[in-house]
Amino acid sequence: xxxxxxxxxxxQNARMEGNNGLCGNVGGLKPCNHxxxxxxxxxxxxxxAFLAFGxxxxxxxxxxxxxxxxxxxxx
Numbered sequence: 694x695x696x697x698x699x700x701x702x703x704x705q706n707a708r709m710e711g712n713n714g715l716c717g718n719v720g721g722l723k724p725c726n727h728x729x730x731x732x733x734x735x736x737x738x739x740x741x742a743f744l745a746f747g748x749x750x751x752x753x754x755x756x757x758x759x760x761x762x763x764x765x766x767x768x
Contacts, residue, residue: 716725
């Protein structure tokens with residue numbers, strides 16, 4: 694297991710042997726190394742992904758609407 698553990702009482706008293714990849718603000722564990730730049734990059738990528746999905750969806754709906762209008766003209 695290699696993750697950050699929650700900072701609450703349940704985990705503060707738990708045994709952590711055999712979980713070398715764990716990190717957190719609990720005695721006996723190394724502090725987690727989360728860089729601020731990594732978080733910013735992740736947020737930017739997520740925002741770009743949502744924007745791209747929104748634009749693709751909007752374009753798809755616009756084309757579908759135009760197609761339906763053309764079909765109604767010739768029906």
